[in-house]
Amino acid sequence: MALGKIPRFSPSFSPAEAVVVARQLLRPGDDDAKVREFERAFADYIGVKHAVMVPSARFGFSLLLQGWGLKAGDEVILPALTYFAIPAFAKALGVKPVFADIGRTTHVLDPEAFERAITPRTKAVVPTHLFGTPCDLEPILRIAHRHGIKVIEDVAQACGARYRGRRVGSFGDAAYYTFGLTKNITSLSGAMITTSDDALADDIRQRLDGGGRAPLKKPLKEALTGLAMMVATHPAVYPFTVHPAVVLGNKIGKDPIHDRFGEAERTWDKIPSYYRDERPGALQAAVGLKQLERIEALNGARVRNGRFLDGQLGNVPGVEAPTYPQGAEPIYMSFVVHHRRRDELAKALRARGVDTTIGYMANCAASDLFPEDTARCPNAERAFADLLHLPVHPNLSEADRAHLCEAVRQAALEVGP
Numbered sequence: 001m002a003l004g005k006i007p008r009f010s011p012s013f014s015p016a017e018a019v020v021v022a023r024q025l026l027r028p029g030d031d032d033a034k035v036r037e038f039e040r041a042f043a044d045y046i047g048v049k050h051a052v053m054v055p056s057a058r059f060g061f062s063l064l065l066q067g068w069g070l071k072a073g074d075e076v077i078l079p080a081l082t083y084f085a086i087p088a089f090a091k092a093l094g095v096k097p098v099f100a101d102i103g104r105t106t107h108v109l110d111p112e113a114f115e116r117a118i119t120p121r122t123k124a125v126v127p128t129h130l131f132g133t134p135c136d137l138e139p140i141l142r143i144a145h146r147h148g149i150k151v152i153e154d155v156a157q158a159c160g161a162r163y164r165g166r167r168v169g170s171f172g173d174a175a176y177y178t179f180g181l182t183k184n185i186t187s188l189s190g191a192m193i194t195t196s197d198d199a200l201a202d203d204i205r206q207r208l209d210g211g212g213r214a215p216l217k218k219p220l221k222e223a224l225t226g227l228a229m230m231v232a233t234h235p236a237v238y239p240f241t242v243h244p245a246v247v248l249g250n251k252i253g254k255d256p257i258h259d260r261f262g263e264a265e266r267t268w269d270k271i272p273s274y275y276r277d278e279r280p281g282a283l284q285a286a287v288g289l290k291q292l293e294r295i296e297a298l299n300g301a302r303v304r305n306g307r308f309l310d311g312q313l314g315n316v317p318g319v320e321a322p323t324y325p326q327g328a329e330p331i332y333m334s335f336v337v338h339h340r341r342r343d344e345l346a347k348a349l350r351a352r353g354v355d356t357t358i359g360y361m362a363n364c365a366a367s368d369l370f371p372e373d374t375a376r377c378p379n380a381e382r383a384f385a386d387l388l389h390l391p392v393h394p395n396l397s398e399a400d401r402a403h404l405c406e407a408v409r410q411a412a413l414e415v416g417p
């Protein structure tokens with residue numbers, strides 16, 4: 001533990017991946033061959049026939065909608081609490097995003113709310129395995145099949161999580177994943193689509209053909225940021241640098257980390273063409289392969305930390321811990337708790353050396369970006385207003401976990417319910 005100071009996150013990028021980057025720079029090799037190798041390994045890991053590496057999850061999502069021929073006037077159902085870029089990309093194609101509420105404490109798509117949102121124009125549903133928690137897929141798949149609706153799993157935050165013993169991403173018609181620096185595994189930019197549908201995989205590959213590769217400076221910049229994050233969150237450095245900066249920033253109403261890594265909410269009239277020429281190459285694929293070797297260890301550490309928090313925080317007054325759909329085996333990408341005075345709780349935790357975040361999910365059903373959707377989603381509304389993300393990253397030590405739980409108990413007592 002770093003003098004009782006706990007960062008909100010810590011990168012999975014490590015010296016092992018830095019060596020891979022250096023090796024790739026010295027001997028670049030063939031982009032196509034390396035990308036195919038990563039795609040094969042990834043498809044085998046998830047348990048599907050095909051994986052196709054794409055520039056970003058949002059772009060991959062838009063390729064899926066196009067691959068199935070969705071057009072203006074068609075509808076796609078998404079959980080209201082989600083990352084705005086996904087419904088924004090549907091909208092960019094003229095496809096209407098329709099929002100359905102989430103479970104009150106599971107935070108993932110509520111199957112009954114999904115069923116209620118179906119209309120004759122519904123063509124697809126996106127069960128988002130948010131915060132690393134698998135959705136209640138059994139009823140969702142049953143309802144979708146009954147209505148002839150395509151199921152696109154959003155696995156951006158749950159790579160490696162299982163539902164009823166099988167990895168998520170292998171249940172729907174297709175799935176997408178993303179490997180940014182703050183995800184559980186990174187390829188220093190880039191994302192993946194998986195499917196067991198041969199024709200769909202061919203279609204996606206054809207749509208990608210002719211697009212250029214991302215310039216090398218993109219993953220290199222990410223690698224340098226990853227190294228900087230490694231150093232900044234190191235126990236010998238963090239208490240004297242980032243932690244005081246966060247405390248100071250908060251005093252003047254700023255969150256320097258959010259400002260650095262957050263993405264401004266915006267909408268797009270068209271799919272930005274630059275994504276077409278941002279296909280990941282050999283360097284990203286090589287880093288992705290290395291991370292895939294470590295994914296079980298990285299997720300295992302998250303699961304240990306998450307279960308500990310589950311066990312300790314269940315009965316802290318005012319703090320509502322998460323619950324999980326039956327059969328879900330989460331990977332704890334985030335550990336979120338509800339508190340009516342979330343900002344005060346965050347402040348009291350900061351004073352005890354624990355950094356937290358409110359995250360970057362929005363209640364899209366109430367967002368100005370999607371004025372055409374007027375559905376009320378009270379659970380998403382509540383989550384948007386009072387969720388706080390506690391540290392759960394793989395680099396937490398046993399002492400960190402104990403300190404964290406004690407800090408939450410004390411902070412909750414100080415703030416009151």
Ligand SMILES: Cc1ncc(COP(=O)(O)O)c(C=O)c1O
Nearest residue numbers: 056057058083154156157178191
């Ligand atoms: C749940 C979820 N879906 C989709 C995305 C979009 O991924 P990308 O930035 O690769 O488009 C993210 C991004 O982090 C996410 O958290």
